Every structure is written in structure tokens, then in C-alpha cells.
Amino acid sequence: MYLCSTVSVICMHQGSESNAISILCVCHVQVTCLFISGVLGATPVEIEHHLEMGRKLLAAGQLAEALSHYHSAVEGDSKNYLTYYKRAAVFLAMGKSKSALPDLSQAIQLKPDFLAARLQRGNILLKQGNTEEAREDFLAVLNRSPDHEEAHDQLHKADDLELLQEEAHEAHHRGDYFTAVQVLEKVIELSPWDPESRELRAECYIRLGDPRKAIMDLTPATRLRADNRAAFLKLSQLHYSLGNHHDSLSQVRECLKLDQDDKECFVHYKQVKKLSKQLDTAEELILEQRYREAIEKCESVMRTEPNVAFYTNKAKERICFCLVKMKSAEEAVDICSEAHQREPQNIHILRDRAEAYILQQEYEKAVEDYQEAREFDQENQELREGLERAQKLLKQSRKRDYYKILGVSRSANKQEIIKAYRKLAQQWHPDNFQSEADKKEAEKKFIDIASAKEVLTNPEMRQKFDSGEDPLDPENQQGGGGGREWPFGFNPFEGGNFHFKFHQH
Numbered sequence: 001m002y003l004c005s006t007v008s009v010i011c012m013h014q015g016s017e018s019n020a021i022s023i024l025c026v027c028h029v030q031v032t033c034l035f036i037s038g039v040l041g042a043t044p045v046e047i048e049h050h051l052e053m054g055r056k057l058l059a060a061g062q063l064a065e066a067l068s069h070y071h072s073a074v075e076g077d078s079k080n081y082l083t084y085y086k087r088a089a090v091f092l093a094m095g096k097s098k099s100a101l102p103d104l105s106q107a108i109q110l111k112p113d114f115l116a117a118r119l120q121r122g123n124i125l126l127k128q129g130n131t132e133e134a135r136e137d138f139l140a141v142l143n144r145s146p147d148h149e150e151a152h153d154q155l156h157k158a159d160d161l162e163l164l165q166e167e168a169h170e171a172h173h174r175g176d177y178f179t180a181v182q183v184l185e186k187v188i189e190l191s192p193w194d195p196e197s198r199e200l201r202a203e204c205y206i207r208l209g210d211p212r213k214a215i216m217d218l219t220p221a222t223r224l225r226a227d228n229r230a231a232f233l234k235l236s237q238l239h240y241s242l243g244n245h246h247d248s249l250s251q252v253r254e255c256l257k258l259d260q261d262d263k264e265c266f267v268h269y270k271q272v273k274k275l276s277k278q279l280d281t282a283e284e285l286i287l288e289q290r291y292r293e294a295i296e297k298c299e300s301v302m303r304t305e306p307n308v309a310f311y312t313n314k315a316k317e318r319i320c321f322c323l324v325k326m327k328s329a330e331e332a333v334d335i336c337s338e339a340h341q342r343e344p345q346n347i348h349i350l351r352d353r354a355e356a357y358i359l360q361q362e363y364e365k366a367v368e369d370y371q372e373a374r375e376f377d378q379e380n381q382e383l384r385e386g387l388e389r390a391q392k393l394l395k396q397s398r399k400r401d402y403y404k405i406l407g408v409s410r411s412a413n414k415q416e417i418i419k420a421y422r423k424l425a426q427q428w429h430p431d432n433f434q435s436e437a438d439k440k441e442a443e444k445k446f447i448d449i450a451s452a453k454e455v456l457t458n459p460e461m462r463q464k465f466d467s468g469e470d471p472l473d474p475e476n477q478q479g480g481g482g483g484r485e486w487p488f489g490f491n492p493f494e495g496g497n498f499h500f501k502f503h504q505h
Helices: 002-014 019-040 044-059 063-076 081-093 097-110 115-127 131-144 149-173 177-190 195-207 211-224 229-241 245-258 263-287 291-304 309-325 329-342 347-359 363-376 381-397 402-406 414-427 436-456 459-466
Strands: none
Touching (some): 063 081, 081 097, 081 115, 097 115, 115 149, 149 195, 177 195, 195 211, 195 229, 229 263, 245 263, 263 291, 263 309, 309 329, 363 381, 402 436, 436 459
């Protein structure tokens, strides 16, 4: 209460001009004073309660709750070295070695001969790659306890680590990145919390052309430094180069969280954000079947990033897909072939070019593309079904191809089919021919033309034909036999004289 009384008197003197102000001031200071004594002046019973609860919660694995109680214990008694040591143990259990270090240092400051704290701090410093300070702690332990086995072992590890660190840096300096990686493997085994070693190995992996392994080292390195903007930027750039634009965007945002004015990160962020938006929009347009707009967006992608092959390859792959969906067969074959040259093992490009060939009725080429795609992915059901369909269409084309008979494309609509049919039916009507031989040839042509019209203007029959099955082939008719109604009310296979009369529909 002495502190409270002193502050109250000063406050009353300052507020003597107004009695009301004096009273308010006294009340305010007394409340504040009571609050301070409640935290800093915790009783030994209260501190022991927090320590006991911390022990129980730690044993139960409830680390955050245990830490809260140890915080209270430290606030209640800032001179107890054991309380700091126990809180450090919780930080370590939570994987927060950087937070544990100040507590261990405080425990050592309060009790310099506290060997357990020195040994623990030495171990953390060793894992952080700080061999010089780690060695000081191990030697301090051995100075007071010369036979301490763990301190001896850890001191030897510190010596070994220092030699390995020097060897790794020398290998890196002379450009022997393969050797540097091998040595750094041992370094990181001894000092897994050292960001510098991981960053150095990541640089070696980049030099060796293995960016994915570099990413695996840089990812933990970002957590091992308080402000590792350089690692976040490098991670973003590596993901970007591999085509992982969403991951790239995520990493560069982490850099800007640390410093929103970081120029390098901000410039890269604008580029990644723009490209990522274009790629995502293209995919959305494809899902909405707005293929022409999707193509334009893919062309924007190639303009935005002309220097990273992945994005040009991806854009051309998706343009190839869109052109097939638009049934622009000739253009699709050209773009798909260009994309295939860039990525010979891309099964999606081979699949789409096969479909473009089918649109062009070049079934042998379609079969070849599907077969090549299946070499890269034997288990892909879509490729297996596509190959089977292309093979059926090839077999079918060697019999009767109704599209070729009418001279129309596979994407022709009903109006185009009827128009072609009328023209050919007039041309090949048997009444237009005089000799028996010419009439017989015309009859055959006329029947094929009529059959083609019958199949291609009937949605169900056309779908069967497009899937490789001839709906008019007797082999495909269930039960066999059965009469067919021929167009125009005649059957060319019946005997006797017959006359044709052509009707314009």
C-alpha cells in the first residue's frame, strides 16, 4: 500500500484546483495500484497453483493451456529460475525453440551453475547451427562437471558441425554443387533449425536444375527466421517457374505481410496476380463453354508471360482443346500439333488432336494419337474409350461413311445434311441414266445417299454412327432379318420393273 499512498498524494496535489478532480484521481490510482499488486504480488500459494496446473496440462499434452499457467507463474515471481526453465520446456514441446532461448538464458542468469539449462541451451544453439555459442555452453557444463557424458558428446558434434559447415561453403564457392549438397545433408542432420544451411542447399539444387528440392528446403527456412522475405520471394519465383501460380501467389503474399513496401516482392506480386487471374478466368470460360473468349484469354497469358515455357505450353494446350470443342478441325490440328511438339508426352494434347482428326475423318491418325497417349498412361479410361471409338470409326469408314457419302463434315447440322442430300439425290436419281450399267450404279449411289440421310437426320441413329456403330448394318440389328422401309417407297432388291419419282422435301 505504500506505493498506492505515495501516488495518491502526488495526484491529489496535482488536482488541488478542484476537489472533484482530486477525488477522481485518487480513486483511479488506487484501482490501478490494486491491479498491479494482484499480478506482480501473487502469493506463493497462487504461484504454486499455476506451476502445478502447468505440470498437469503439459503431461496431458495441452500445451497452450500449460503455457498460459507458466506465463502467470513467471509474472508472479520473476526471480525463480526454475519457472523460466519449465516455461522453456513448454516452448520446446510446442516446437518454438526461438521462444525457449530467452527463458533458458534468464534461468542461467539467475543461477549460473544451473547445468541443465546450459545443456539445453547448448543443444538448441547447436541445432540452430551456432557452433561457437553452443560450444561455450558445453564447456561451461564440463567445467563444473568434467565427466558429463552428454556434454562431451555434444561438444564433439559442435566441432564436427563446424568442420562440415566450412567444407560445404568451400564446395559451393568452387562451384561443386553436388559435393556441397552431400556435405550439407550431414550439416542439416546436425543442425535442422539452421536456415542458412537450408538456403545454401536450396541454392545448390537450383544450380543443379532441381527447383522442387530447392522448394523443400526453402519452405522450412521461411519459418526459421523472423523476417525471411528473401526466402518467401525465392519460393514464389520457384513455384512460378514450375507453373504453380497459386502457390507462387501465396508465397509472395507472405513476403508482403512482413513488409508491404518491399519493392521486389510487390513487383513480382503484380506479375503473378495478373497471370494467375488470366489462367483462372480461361478455365472458368471453358467450364461455361465460352470457347472463343477462353482462347482470347489464353492468348493474353502468352503475352503476359512469354519467357516461362510452362505458361505458353499450357495456353496452347487449352487453345487446342477449345478449337476441338468448337469443331474447328483444321485449325485445331495445327495448334495441337504445335503444342505436341512442345510437350510430346502430354496426353491431353494427343487426345484432343485425335478428336480433331476424327472431325476430319482421318481415323487412322486418330487411332495413332490415342495409341501414343495410352503408352504414357495405360490406366486412363478416357483414353481407352477414345481409342476403341477411333478404331470402330476406322473400321466403319472402310465400309460406309455416311458423312463422306453426302460430302459433309462430322459437325454438319441437319439443315446442311438435307441440303447435301437433295443435291446428290437429284444428281444420282436412276431416271437420269439410260444404260443398264449406269442405272445400276446410280441405284447403288442413290440408296447410299438415302441411307446416309436417314441415319444423319435421326439423332439416335447419328449418335450410334458417331460412336462407331452402323445402325443400318445387318450385323448390328438384333434378331436379324426384318424388313426395311426404303426411301421413296421402293425396294431396289425386288424383281420386276420399277419407276422412280423424286420428291422435293
